[in-house]
Amino acid sequence: MAKICWITPGHLSTSPRLRKEVLAAQRQGYETTVIATQYMPYLYEDDAAFIRQNPQCRVILLSWGKREFKDQYRKYLSGLLQKLTIVLSKIINSRLLNKIALNRYYYWQLKQANKCKADLYVAHNSGALAVAADAARCISSRFAFDAEDFHDAESHSPDILKCIEHIQRRYLDQAIFITAASPLIAQAYQEKYQLGKIEVILNVFPKNNAELQFKTANKLRLFWFSQYIGRDRGIEECLQALALLNHDNVELHLLGLLHTEEEKYFNTLIKKYHLEEGLVRFHPPISEQELIEFTANFDVGLALETGEPYNREVCLTNKLFVYLQAGLALIASNTLAQRTFLEKWPDCGWLVDLKNHQNLSETIQLLIDHPNKLEQAKQKAYYYGANYLNWEREQEKFIYLIHTCLNPKKSLS
CATH class of the missing domain: 3.40.50.2000 (Glycogen Phosphorylase B;)
Incomplete structure (x- = not known):
């Protein structure tokens, strides 16, 4: 069965959207890998819990948030490099500088993604977009992008927003498919980057089978x-x-x-x-x-x-x-x-x-x-x-996209 690799610059546990996609793909028989990093110690156990509960999913993590020497050393060097690239990107219009400015571990994640040799890379967050696109190009594979937010209009400095636009303008129109977390996020991306159809997949959750709780308190x-x-x-x-x-x-x-x-x-x-x-x-x-x-x-x-x-x-x-x-x-x-x-x-x-x-x-x-x-x-x-508004229904859109991408003949039959 085909292999799918998800990439996020952040924690596995802070992206329920990514985790739901992984589990949906696993249920369809796809081989799944996630490349992520860890930097908030209070979330380490949540990351570990997902890994324990889903041993079929291969998870590759880079830790840089603990007080151990290697974590602090890694954090210091990568932070210094990232700050330097942000300064240089003001002077030099370099795609490489923009990639590192958005993802301090761009090279590490790209190395892991290349090793994965996936049939499809799925980037979550603009910092993962260049990693997925470059890995796909290296092995003649494909990549997709999930826009949980309209990243061009988030609370970033003007320098970072410029880097985001540069990277997205370079890669978005090459994605095999793009998904968005709301209709207006999809519309914003389509209008700014002259993109075709973007599939809206809402941030819904699995059905709650418990009975509805009625108000019993006085307040x-x-x-x-x-x-x-x-x-x-x-x-x-x-x-x-x-x-x-x-x-x-x-x-x-x-x-x-x-x-x-x-x-x-x-x-x-x-x-x-x-x-x-x-x-x-x-x-x-x-x-x-x-x-x-x-x-x-x-x-x-x-x-x-x-x-x-x-x-x-x-x-x-x-x-x-x-x-x-x-x-x-x-x-x-x-x-x-x-x-x-x-x-x-x-x-x-x-x-x-x-x-x-x-x-x-x-x-x-x-x-x-x-x-x-x-x-x-x-x-x-x-x-x-x-x-209506549950993952059991919404996941069908994502499953159709990956089937169409990885098994086009089967999807059309």
Whole structure:
């Protein structure tokens, strides 16, 4: 059977999209390999758990985050090289400099990819694009690109954004196929790079077979999660909205890694807005396997994208689809992508103007005052997740793409 190799500059455990693709391909009988790196020690065990649970998948990892000498030495040298290439890329328009600027381990990943001799390389993230393309060229193979974000409009320096555009303009039109995580990300890439069809594969999750949890607590339980609990993610606006409400009727739960500096920052805001003790509760990160079950304990999922940078205006994040699988009603900020999403999948949530704290506060109060509307929205969200917006359905698009690419005659028969 054909061999597929996925490449990401980051952790295996921080890319559920990549892992779902790997498992879908394995179930079709493909030989799978992942080339990734490790640099956040608290994620090492999550990476190891996936490897233990999926021994059929070959995983090649480069560690550069531990306190051991070799990791620190590797981190220092690669960081120095990357900074130097970023400076030089301002003066010299070099494709090689751009590759290293976007991926400090470009050479290591390319070496591993060449050894793999895959029939198809799949690049996740713009930093992996040149690795996949160059490896495919070396062995006369093929490569694909997955755009989970519109990388041209992320929070990077102008120098890095210039490198991203240079690499994507060089390679994207050579990809055998391109996938995107939202319709508007696909549209943005098509318009900027004059590309043909891009297949939209949403960041959905496998079906949740547990029964829908109905509201039993006296308080409305709001929930937000991410890898990190940080600034400018819509949390500040939510705290301001909560200040306008009766604190006896609502709780806000935030899940993610919370650094000491950020904890001080949010506690200062909590005091500033006179929010009662216990109204805002922080939860440490949990595994992906536990996430949907944990999320089901709440009533409303918050998708509070700020719309800045522009990528946040066009993306549909993982959290949106976790909320649906867990049967939570949605409160979503009025970005282009989320507005379009709720127009297509109505009655499962409410759009709010994130800059208007009164609007957000009134929406929360509506759900407190009308529990029947809350339950109807939760039922609709759960229905969409169970019947349409799940990986069991969405993976068929990816399977078709790889079958068509690697077995064209069989796919057409």
